Amino acid sequence: MQWLNILIQGSLLGGIYALFAIGLSMSFGIMRLVNIAHGDFIVLSGYVALVVTQATGLDPFSSLAIVVPVMFALGYVLQRGLLNQTLSGGLLPPLLVTFGISIIIQNGLLQGFGAYDHRLQEGAIETASLHLPGGIDVGVYPLLVFAVAVFAIASLQFLFYRTGVGRAFRAVSDDANTAELMGIDNRKLYALALGIAMIFTAIAGVLFGIRTIFDPAAGPIRLILAFEAVIIGGLGSMWGTLIGGMVLGIAQSVGAALDPTWQILAGHLAFLAILILRPNGLFPRTRD
Amino acid sequence: MADHVAGDVAGQSAADSAPVHVERATKASRIFAVLAAVVLAALISLPWWGDIGWMRLIAEMAYYVALAQLWNLLAGYAGLVSVGQQAYVGLGGYMLFYLTGVWNVNVYLALLLAGPFAGLMSIPVSFAVFRLRGAYFAIGTWVVSEVFSLFASLILVLGAGSGLSLTVPILQEISPDRDVRGTMLYLMTLTMSLFVFAIVYLLLRSRHGLALTAIRDSEPASASLGVNTFRTKFIIYVATAACTGLIGGLIFLQKLRISPEAGFSINDWTVVVIFMVVIGGIGTLEGPFIGMLVYIALREFLADYGTYYLILLGLLAIAIMLKAPMGIWGWVIHRYDLQLFPVGRRLKLESADDASKR
Numbered sequence: 001m002q003w004l005n006i007l008i009q010g011s012l013l014g015g016i017y018a019l020f021a022i023g024l025s026m027s028f029g030i031m032r033l034v035n036i037a038h039g040d041f042i043v044l045s046g047y048v049a050l051v052v053t054q055a056t057g058l059d060p061f062s063s064l065a066i067v068v069p070v071m072f073a074l075g076y077v078l079q080r081g082l083l084n085q086t087l088s089g090g091l092l093p094p095l096l097v098t099f100g101i102s103i104i105i106q107n108g109l110l111q112g113f114g115a116y117d118h119r120l121q122e123g124a125i126e127t128a129s130l131h132l133p134g135g136i137d138v139g140v141y142p143l144l145v146f147a148v149a150v151f152a153i154a155s156l157q158f159l160f161y162r163t164g165v166g167r168a169f170r171a172v173s174d175d176a177n178t179a180e181l182m183g184i185d186n187r188k189l190y191a192l193a194l195g196i197a198m199i200f201t202a203i204a205g206v207l208f209g210i211r212t213i214f215d216p217a218a219g220p221i222r223l224i225l226a227f228e229a230v231i232i233g234g235l236g237s238m239w240g241t242l243i244g245g246m247v248l249g250i251a252q253s254v255g256a257a258l259d260p261t262w263q264i265l266a267g268h269l270a271f272l273a274i275l276i277l278r279p280n281g282l283f284p285r286t287r288d
Numbered sequence: 289m290a291d292h293v294a295g296d297v298a299g300q301s302a303a304d305s306a307p308v309h310v311e312r313a314t315k316a317s318r319i320f321a322v323l324a325a326v327v328l329a330a331l332i333s334l335p336w337w338g339d340i341g342w343m344r345l346i347a348e349m350a351y352y353v354a355l356a357q358l359w360n361l362l363a364g365y366a367g368l369v370s371v372g373q374q375a376y377v378g379l380g381g382y383m384l385f386y387l388t389g390v391w392n393v394n395v396y397l398a399l400l401l402a403g404p405f406a407g408l409m410s411i412p413v414s415f416a417v418f419r420l421r422g423a424y425f426a427i428g429t430w431v432v433s434e435v436f437s438l439f440a441s442l443i444l445v446l447g448a449g450s451g452l453s454l455t456v457p458i459l460q461e462i463s464p465d466r467d468v469r470g471t472m473l474y475l476m477t478l479t480m481s482l483f484v485f486a487i488v489y490l491l492l493r494s495r496h497g498l499a500l501t502a503i504r505d506s507e508p509a510s511a512s513l514g515v516n517t518f519r520t521k522f523i524i525y526v527a528t529a530a531c532t533g534l535i536g537g538l539i540f541l542q543k544l545r546i547s548p549e550a551g552f553s554i555n556d557w558t559v560v561v562i563f564m565v566v567i568g569g570i571g572t573l574e575g576p577f578i579g580m581l582v583y584i585a586l587r588e589f590l591a592d593y594g595t596y597y598l599i600l601l602g603l604l605a606i607a608i609m610l611k612a613p614m615g616i617w618g619w620v621i622h623r624y625d626l627q628l629f630p631v632g633r634r635l636k637l638e639s640a641d642d643a644s645k646r
Contacts, residue, residue, distance in 0.1 A: 034423030085610055091369060091422045093609045096566055099371075100609070103559070103602035107595040220554070224434065227427045231420070265438040268431055272416050275428070279419035 005136050006253045012138070014249030015146030016211070018242040019204035020226035021233075022152060023197035029236050030173050030193045031079075031087060033094050037102040039223030041198065044105055045071055045205025046214045050118055060120040060206050068202045075198030080191040087190070102219065109216035117213040126210060145207050149245070152200055153238045159196075169193060221264075228271040234281030243282060247274070311634040312493070320628040331478060335471040343474045347542065349584055350481035351535050355557065356564045356576035357488045358528045358535075363562075364571035365492070365500040366524040367507060369422070372429025374558050375413070375436050376406040376529045378551030380536025382440060385452040385546055390445060395461045399537045406533020410526050418522070430554065437552035451547030459544075473542055480538055484531050489573060492631040496520065501631070504571055563605055569615030573629040578616050 020042060027033045035041075048070055052063040078101075086093035128140040160166040171179040172189055180186050208214070208222075225248065233244025248267050255266020274281070334343060355373070362368045380402040387398035417428040441449045463469040491497055499520050502510035511517050536557075540546045550556070560583065568579025583601075590597035612619050620626055 034427070036423075036427075082606070082610075089613060091367070092363070092566075092570065093613055095369060095423050095426060096562065096609045097606050099559070099562065100602040100606040103605075104599050107598040107602070111595045111599075220430075224427065224431055227424070228431065231424065231428075261442060265435065265442070268435045268438070271431060272435070275416050275419055 002257075004134070006257050007250060008136060008138060009142070010250030010253030011246045012142035012146045012249070013253060014229075014242070014244075014246030015142070015149040016204065016208055016245070017225050017229045017248050018149045018245030019145070019152060019200060019207065020222055021229040021241045021245060022156065022238070023201040023204070024223075024226045025230045025236070025238065025241050026156070026197040026200075027194055028230070030169050031176075031190045033083060033087065033194075034098070036095060036098040036223065037105060037219070038098075038201070038226060039221065040102045040105040040219035041071070041074075041201045042205040042208065042222045042226075043214050043216070043219045044109065045202040046118070046120065046209035047109055047113060048202075049120055049206045049209060050113075053120065060122050060210050064203065064206055067206055068199050071198040071202035071205075072195040075201075076191045076195035079194035080187065083194065084187050084190055106216050106219060113216065115215060115217075117215050118209075119213045120206065120209040122210045141211065145211070148203065148207065149242060152203065153242055156200075156238055165192070225267070228267065231281055232271060232274050234284035237281075237283040240281060240283030247282075309636055311636050312632075313630050314627055314634075316626050317628055317630045324628075328482075332475070335474055340470055343470060345584070347474050347477040349580060350477045351539055352561065352564065352583075353576055353580045354481040354484040354535050355532065355561045356568075356580055357485055357573070358531055359558070359561045360565045360570060360573075360576050361488050361491075361500075361524060362528050364565065364575075365504045366521050367503055368521055368525060369426045370429040371426045371554065371558050371562070372417075372431075372433040373528075373532055373561070374552050374554050374556070375429070375433035376410065376532035377536035377539065377557040378433070378436060378440065378546075378548075379406045379409055380533030381540035381546045381551045382446060382452070383533070384537040384541060385454065386446060388458045389452060389455065395458055395541070399534070399541065402537035403530045403534030406536065407526050407530030410529030413529075414522060414525050418518075418525075433552050433554065437548045440551065441548040447547070449548065451545060451550070454541070454544045473538075477538055477542070480534060484535070487527075487531065489629060489631070492573065496523075497631055500524070563601055565615075566605055567608055567615055569617030569619075569621075571614070572617045572621065573631065574620075574627075575615050575617040582616070 020039075023041070024035060024038045027035050027038075045067055049060055049063045049067045052058060052066045053060055056063070056066075058066075082097065083094065086097050122141075125144070126141055129137045130140060130143070131137055158166075160169060168179070168184050168189055171182065172184060172186055176186055229241055229244040229248050231244070232247050233240030233242070247270060251270035252263045252267040255262035255264075255269075258266075331346060334346060338346075355377075359370070359373060362370055362373075383402040383405045384395075384398045387393040387401060388395050393401070413429075413432050417425055417432060420428040440446050440451075446452060459469060462472050492500065499510065499515045502513065502515055503517055503520060507517055536551070540551065543550070564579030564583050565576050566579070567582050568577065569575030586597070586601065590600065593600075608615060614622070
């Protein structure tokens with residue numbers, strides 16, 4: 001029963017990792033951009049929510065009404081004004097420009113908010129739990145986060161496969177030059193893509209900020225977790241990313257059950273093992 | 289330095305009759321070599337006329353330029369953009385502390401073993417990370433470094449989370465006298481830096497360098513011409529890891545303390561190094577030197593501004609990548625066709641006609 005409990009808690013933990021990963025997966029899938037600053041955007045969203053809740057008295061969930069548009073706009077402008085210029089010149093420019101953005105966000109937050117931990121307060125839901133038969137307690141909040149992750153991926157699948165914009169995204173992903181010949185304005189589409197990716201980044205940042213403390217230096221580990229979920233799941237597969245997040249969450253929970261200090265390490269080791277055994281991840285779709 | 293080749297190598301062109309030779313040095317590079325020798329002599333003699341503060345700064349510059357040359361070899365030539373080189377700095381440092389502290393190995397021997405150990409560890413690492421391409425390779429190497437860091441923080445004999453210190457008897461193996469020890473460490477660091485640079489320079493001038501330059505310019509094209517790109521990259525990865533481990537050992541021999549955060553610090557051992565290479569000019573041998581000088585100068589002038597200085601560094605890297613992706617030295621080459629460390633081969637006609645020079 002103890003192991004079933006670990007399996008359930010780990011899977012639920014995977015929901016938040018999947019949410020981390022959606023933005024990273026989207027920007028790679030559509031514009032082949034690996035955003036090194038992705039983890040810092042997650043943390044930045046937490047700080048934006050912190051400012052909004054303190055300034056308006058809203059609770060973190062309601063603050064999403066402001067945080068999401070702000071992050072969408074930031075993503076759109078950043079891609080349009082800066083990142084689009086890096087996409088034609090090989091591997092290094094996007095990597096180093098997002099690296100630079102990462103340094104700027106981390107030190108900007110350090111300057112503005114200090115090195116202290118922060119957390120978003122959502123009240124009773126944080127500690128509520130459901131009692132399942134067999135003595136297993138499931139937290140309401142992790143369950144909610146997992147449901148949000150499933151809903152987010154389902155809505156992205158709908159966007160990609162059932163709408164005109166989604167068709168354009170897939171076309172650009174398959175062959176950017178041909179898509180442009182067919183009348184798609186790639187630069188606008190890329191900007192929209194990073195904007196949409198930022199919506200999920202914002203949701204992930206706020207939901208995780210309620211669950212766990214964050215500080216200006218917390219971005220890199222979130223980037224790594226998101227990256228591991230994407231690679232374990234297989235590039236380009238959204239549902240694969242959810243499974244990847246769950247595998248990571250379960251590995252961490254198993255590690256933590258053996259010894260609490262092993263939690264993060266167990267996740268990394270699971271990632272490396274999968275990388276060696278199945279280099280393309282569990283459900284590969286696109287190739288780079 | 290000119291390798292003379294037979295005239296008919298040039299082919300059936302108009303230059304057929306003119307004797308042709310391949311130049312491997314330029315006038316600028318010969319003048320610069322003399323200048324560099326003078327500067328080097330001054331640096332070697334520094335302990336006899338400079339103070340300890342200068343020696344510290346120069347030693348820091350020496351190991352940073354070595355790290356930058358190695359990262360440039362990886363990213364600028366072999367196309368292996370690693371953000372996990374701190375793994376080998378940390379491994380080298382920990383190996384030195386472990387061997388001297390736990391096994392009472394002589395400090396020089398331990399230092400010499402630190403490099404090969406890091407190289408050895410990079411072989412299994414490469415099995416995992418070489419499965420990833422491009423930017424994913426970058427993050428993969430970062431994960432590996434995190435794994436080493438987490439292991440170091442769990443292993444009790446390595447001091448777990450709090451790390452290890454070098455004890456006085458170990459330092460006295462170098463010299464019982466504090467000043468002499470400082471001089472020894474300074475000269476060792478300078479020698480190591482020169483050694484690393486010599487390896488990189490000679491490698492790039494050799495036929496392997498030709499293969500590497502071809503990979504830098506186009507990987508598919510070089511593969512189609514018969515360059516074994518995988519083997520070349522693998523050798524470069526392991527060799528840079530070994531050199532990085534040696535540098536790591538020397539760095540922490542001077543710092544006297546190592547902890548998981550300090551040893552495997554991505555900011556200190558990789559981010560800063562990437563800035564140097566990018567600002568100076570990636571894919572050139574001169575770039576890392578210039579980038580290191582720019583970085584140290586910025587840091588000395590802006591140290592009082594704390595985080596603003598790092599923000600400025602981030603902005604500078606972005607601006608360079610967008611406006612001059614080849615960095616300061618790339619701009620100089622483009623403008624003046626200057627080469628201080630020539631690694632290429634230039635075909636010259638010995639006769640007076642300037643057709644070949646255009």
